[in-house]
Amino acid sequence: MRFLSHVLALFALAVFTAQPAVAQSILRDAETEAFLRDISAPLVEAAGLEPGNVDVVLINDPSINAFVAGGQAVYIHAGLIDAAESANEVQGVIAHELGHITGGHVIRIGEGYQTAGRISLLTMLAGIGAALAGAGEAALGIMAAGQQAAMGKFLAFSRTQEASADAAGAQYLSEAGITGRGSLEFFGKLLNQEFRRGIRQDDEAGFYRTHPLSGDRMAKLREVYTVDPAWDAPLDTDWERRFARIKAKLQGYVAKPEATLRDYPETDTSTPALLARAYAYHKQARIDRALEAADTLIAREPTDPYFLELKGQVLLESGRADQAIEPLRQATDLTRAEPLIASMLGHALIATEDKGNFEEAERVLRAAVGRDRYNPFAWYQLGVVYAARGDMARARLASAEQQVMSRQYPLALRSAQAAEAQLPYGSPDWLRAQDIAMEARAWMEQLCEMNRARCDTRRR
Numbered sequence: 280m281r282f283l284s285h286v287l288a289l290f291a292l293a294v295f296t297a298q299p300a301v302a303q304s305i306l307r308d309a310e311t312e313a314f315l316r317d318i319s320a321p322l323v324e325a326a327g328l329e330p331g332n333v334d335v336v337l338i339n340d341p342s343i344n345a346f347v348a349g350g351q352a353v354y355i356h357a358g359l360i361d362a363a364e365s366a367n368e369v370q371g372v373i374a375h376e377l378g379h380i381t382g383g384h385v386i387r388i389g390e391g392y393q394t395a396g397r398i399s400l401l402t403m404l405a406g407i408g409a410a411l412a413g414a415g416e417a418a419l420g421i422m423a424a425g426q427q428a429a430m431g432k433f434l435a436f437s438r439t440q441e442a443s444a445d446a447a448g449a450q451y452l453s454e455a456g457i458t459g460r461g462s463l464e465f466f467g468k469l470l471n472q473e474f475r476r477g478i479r480q481d482d483e484a485g486f487y488r489t490h491p492l493s494g495d496r497m498a499k500l501r502e503v504y505t506v507d508p509a510w511d512a513p514l515d516t517d518w519e520r521r522f523a524r525i526k527a528k529l530q531g532y533v534a535k536p537e538a539t540l541r542d543y544p545e546t547d548t549s550t551p552a553l554l555a556r557a558y559a560y561h562k563q564a565r566i567d568r569a570l571e572a573a574d575t576l577i578a579r580e581p582t583d584p585y586f587l588e589l590k591g592q593v594l595l596e597s598g599r600a601d602q603a604i605e606p607l608r609q610a611t612d613l614t615r616a617e618p619l620i621a622s623m624l625g626h627a628l629i630a631t632e633d634k635g636n637f638e639e640a641e642r643v644l645r646a647a648v649g650r651d652r653y654n655p656f657a658w659y660q661l662g663v664v665y666a667a668r669g670d671m672a673r674a675r676l677a678s679a680e681q682q683v684m685s686r687q688y689p690l691a692l693r694s695a696q697a698a699e700a701q702l703p704y705g706s707p708d709w710l711r712a713q714d715i716a717m718e719a720r721a722w723m724e725q726l727c728e729m730n731r732a733r734c735d736t737r738r739r
């Protein structure tokens with residue numbers, strides 16, 4: 280599980296197409312993504328959406344919220360997973376969010392947009408200005424704050440929209456044969472403010488405000504759910520087992536280690552507890568304890584790729600890249616090169632600084648970005664490998680990929696143009712370099728126009 284701040288790029292389009300945008304980091308973890316994909320698949324299908332086109336994205340934010348943005352994507356805050364007590368509760372939320380997507384609510388948010396849009400764009404431009412001036416980190420901070428302010432104003436669905444998303448969500452759950460109990464329990468807890476004790480004021484703005492809850496809504500949902508044939512359907516034990524794991528893992532990764540060790544004490548030897556503690560120890564730099572937990576898990580289930588991945592991550596991040604390779608290689612094989620795991624293997628191979636490992640690194644990293652382009656870190660690593668073997672054209676192209684994803688447009692433009700000049704004319708890589716240059720230039724021009732600043736990005 281890792282943080283990736285390239286979320287800015289993922290959401291970039293949303294800013295300019297008048298859709299809600301945020302600039303928080305996303306959490307990417309192979310196991311969590313597979314889980315979210317699997318539990319939402321039957322709902323996506325029931326909604327009549329193309330399964331491959333709907334992403335469920337985990338946002339690194341402790342508040343309890345979920346929203347839709349940028350077309351067919353459902354964003355779930357880490358805080359919501361933490362607050363949910365079952366996979367079924369999360370499914371209730373996803374079904375509702377899908378209802379907003381199919382209802383076209385993303386596009387039709389009307390009032391409040393103007394204000395929100397202005398806040399968003401102005402702070403973003405301030406951020407870009409700072410970024411160009413070289414204050415990268417500060418700029419990201421400014422943008423994040425601005426986007427968040429905008430989102431709060433932006434995302435308050437109307438009561439009509441809520442009612443329609445509720446009805447649609449209930450229908451999808453029903454068609455998928457999934458009980459609405461979790462949905463009712465989760466919304467009920469929110470309505471009864473059970474979650475709101477000790478939550479900061481601005482966090483309260485979460486799900487409760489985004490999706491205005493009311494007793495009426497709950498009553499209506501209850502009415503629909505309880506007569507549904509799926510009401511008494513048992514919970515899927517596999518989904519629930521996996522939920523307990525990813526919930527524990529997530530807490531281990533995002534929460535303070537002390538809190539994790541309190542919630543999952545040593546006396547708890549369950550798999551979720553070991554996962555949570557492994558991350559907590561890792562964060563405390565108690566590497567031996569973290570490895571001990573990982574080894575216990577591997578002994579229980581030697582072919583579980585996520586246990587091997589965990590061990591590899593702990594070793595890699597504690598400076599033992601050479602030892603990390605074997606478990607990561609196994610995890611990569613077991614998942615048929617799941618892109619996030621494969622890119623971690625690539626990272627470990629490069630981190631050994633042994634040139635003998637670079638060929639394998641290139642192979643796994645290329646496979647990783649081939650399946651999932653949105654991994655700026657993998658592109659960065661790939662650039663390192665290319666540069667190491669003197670292929671500067673491809674190194675520049677890899678940099679361009681990474682930079683455009685991180686919204687460093689002037690840099691991306693420069694890298695892409697340098698790559699284009701050196702790559703074989705008309706080759707796929709040459710075309711790609713052109714595409715990136717075009718994309719970077721378009722963004723720069725758009726930003727300039729909005730800023731009403733005089734600038735020329737045609738040639739640099």
Ligand SMILES: [Zn+2]
Binds near residue numbers: 379436440441489491
């Ligand atoms: Zn809603």
